[in-house]
Each structure stands twice: as structure tokens, then as C-alpha cells.
Amino acid sequence: MYKKTKYLTAGDRALVIEFGNEISEETNSKVRSMMIAVERENIEGIKEITPTYRSLMVHYDPLKLSYSYLLEQMKSLEIKLGNISIPLPEIVEIPTFYGGDQGPDIENVALHNSLSVKDVIAIHSSKEYLIYMLGFTPGFPYLGGMDERIATPRLGTPRTKINKGSVGIAGSQTGIYPTDSPGGWQIIGKTPVNLYDANRESPILLDQGCYIKFVPVTLAQYNEIEDAVRKNIYQIKKYPKKEGCR
Structure with a gap:
């Protein structure tokens, strides 16, 4: 797991949030928590979110949502991840x-x-x-x-x-x-x-x-x-x- 989460651009319509560089349940738990947080926030302009082993890709409409605003919102949500309750699997x-x-x-x-x-x-x-x-x-x-x-x-x-x-x-x-x-x-x-x-x-x-x-x-x-x-x-x-x- 990274000491600090990485935020990466993926073209002009997606943002990738990387939580680590290894396959582990701890890293994947952060991915899932972030996915739940983004879904609950219901930010206008986000079209789809795609989870992977260690990252989350957030697809958005640049005509409705600027990259800078999206980045700000994602970083704000990350701070609150400790309060996210993951449903019992x-x-x-x-x-x-x-x-x-x-x-x-x-x-x-x-x-x-x-x-x-x-x-x-x-x-x-x-x-x-x-x-x-x-x-x-x-x-x-x-x-x-x-x-x-x-x-x-x-x-x-x-x-x-x-x-x-x-x-x-x-x-x-x-x-x-x-x-x-x-x-x-x-x-x-x-x-x-x-x-x-x-x-x-x-x-x-x-x-x-x-x-x-x-x-x-x-x-x-x-x-x-x-x-x-x-x-x-x-x-x-x-x-x-x-x-x-x-």
C-alpha cells in the first residue's frame, strides 16, 4: 500500500485513484470504501466508477464537472474513508x-x-x-x-x-x-x-x-x-x- 494515495489522469474523462501497488485485502478494502463513498455522494457529472485490485477509476462528463473540482471532492472523501462501513460480504x-x-x-x-x-x-x-x-x-x-x-x-x-x-x-x-x-x-x-x-x-x-x-x-x-x-x-x-x- 502506498504511504500516500495517487491521483492520476486518464484522458480527459477519467480520474484514477491508486491506493497501492500490491494485491492485498487491505488495499482492496480501501478501493471498496472509496467506491461506496463516491456512490453515496452522488456527484453530478460522474458517469461510472470502475474498481480494480488496487485502484478506482472515476469516469466523468467534463462538460458538467471540471477535473479540478472532481479531484478536490475525491480528496475530501478520502479523508473520511475511516468512517465508511463496508457491508458484510x-x-x-x-x-x-x-x-x-x-x-x-x-x-x-x-x-x-x-x-x-x-x-x-x-x-x-x-x-x-x-x-x-x-x-x-x-x-x-x-x-x-x-x-x-x-x-x-x-x-x-x-x-x-x-x-x-x-x-x-x-x-x-x-x-x-x-x-x-x-x-x-x-x-x-x-x-x-x-x-x-x-x-x-x-x-x-x-x-x-x-x-x-x-x-x-x-x-x-x-x-x-x-x-x-x-x-x-x-x-x-x-x-x-x-x-x-x-
């Missing part, structure tokens, strides 16, 4: 079938780390992963907290298509592909849950600041959940994270 359970055709690279991950496939599944599903930000494709969660014991480099040659719902590992990160897309992550499993559905009232299932818990399921359970999702009757399991945000 939810844990979202993601049922996942590991290995087989749905996880063709799980043996690569096991071999790279001198583990068994069973070990990889146990380690990967043992964590509660903070959603630091969403991006790349609509609803793609960038997660923190993966165990270094299963860290594995990306594929040497990316695939031209990875199916939606695929759960992957890239370096020390893990994530889920919400839509079909190219990608180079090591695919270890798949969830039948739709992270992105344009026809849903809230198209993106997950929220930045919440947590994911991968829950291993059998192939029969996967097929049953997939059928329930298709019929729009599957209930996502969510519950509050007891200790709150760190």
Missing part, C-alpha cells in the same frame, strides 16, 4: 465438477506441483476466495487467496475456445469463465451455474467484495444442477461471511 457457493472432460488440465496442475488430483481438488475447494474485481469478460471474477501449492503457469498455447463455467488456474490465481471465450488458463473443472445471463434481471451473478466457495460435486450432481439451471429453478446458495471484510 456474502459467500457464494459454486458447485464444481473437477477433472474429466470438464477439467482437462487438472492432471497438469497435479504433476506440476507433485500432487495427486485428489489433493488439487481438496486444496482448491478448501478456500473462501475474495472477489477483488470483475473484468476481462462480463462477470469474470478475479479471485484472491489461492493456495500456492497448486499455482501453475498458463498454457503455452491458449485455447481458441473455453466453455462458459470453466474453472481455471493461471499462476497464483483462479477464476471462472462466465462466457465462451479464448483463454490460456489451466482448466481444472466446470460449474453449471451461470455467472452471466443477459436475460436475467441482474445479468452478472457475482459482486466485487464478496467471496466464492468452490464445492466439489459428482458428475450426477453436476448434471442435476445443470438441468435445474436450464429450467431456471436452481437456487444459488449464499450466506454472510461471519468475520466480515478484512
Whole structure:
């Protein structure tokens, strides 16, 4: 985390507020606090705010809001961040079938780390992963907290298509592909849950600041959940994270 927050211009329509140069829950908590503060202030001329691991981009209309005024307002809000209460985050359970055709690279991950496939599944599903930000494709969660014991480099040659719902590992990160897309992550499993559905009232299932818990399921359970999702009757399991945000 920086000793002093950095305010950077991003063209003539955006301001970037950087809180640090590392991926950490402490830095991301500041990003989330600032995002809540900006939303509550409801400043005319701000069009959109985009959170990342360690920064917040504030998009604004220069015809309604000057850069100097925006900068002044953001610095004023930063001083008050200690008084911002971050809502208690939810844990979202993601049922996942590991290995087989749905996880063709799980043996690569096991071999790279001198583990068994069973070990990889146990380690990967043992964590509660903070959603630091969403991006790349609509609803793609960038997660923190993966165990270094299963860290594995990306594929040497990316695939031209990875199916939606695929759960992957890239370096020390893990994530889920919400839509079909190219990608180079090591695919270890798949969830039948739709992270992105344009026809849903809230198209993106997950929220930045919440947590994911991968829950291993059998192939029969996967097929049953997939059928329930298709019929729009599957209930996502969510519950509050007891200790709150760190």
C-alpha cells in the first residue's frame, strides 16, 4: 500500500485513484470504501466508477464537472474513508465438477506441483476466495487467496475456445469463465451455474467484495444442477461471511 494515495489522469474523462501497488485485502478494502463513498455522494457529472485490485477509476462528463473540482471532492472523501462501513460480504457457493472432460488440465496442475488430483481438488475447494474485481469478460471474477501449492503457469498455447463455467488456474490465481471465450488458463473443472445471463434481471451473478466457495460435486450432481439451471429453478446458495471484510 502506498504511504500516500495517487491521483492520476486518464484522458480527459477519467480520474484514477491508486491506493497501492500490491494485491492485498487491505488495499482492496480501501478501493471498496472509496467506491461506496463516491456512490453515496452522488456527484453530478460522474458517469461510472470502475474498481480494480488496487485502484478506482472515476469516469466523468467534463462538460458538467471540471477535473479540478472532481479531484478536490475525491480528496475530501478520502479523508473520511475511516468512517465508511463496508457491508458484510456474502459467500457464494459454486458447485464444481473437477477433472474429466470438464477439467482437462487438472492432471497438469497435479504433476506440476507433485500432487495427486485428489489433493488439487481438496486444496482448491478448501478456500473462501475474495472477489477483488470483475473484468476481462462480463462477470469474470478475479479471485484472491489461492493456495500456492497448486499455482501453475498458463498454457503455452491458449485455447481458441473455453466453455462458459470453466474453472481455471493461471499462476497464483483462479477464476471462472462466465462466457465462451479464448483463454490460456489451466482448466481444472466446470460449474453449471451461470455467472452471466443477459436475460436475467441482474445479468452478472457475482459482486466485487464478496467471496466464492468452490464445492466439489459428482458428475450426477453436476448434471442435476445443470438441468435445474436450464429450467431456471436452481437456487444459488449464499450466506454472510461471519468475520466480515478484512
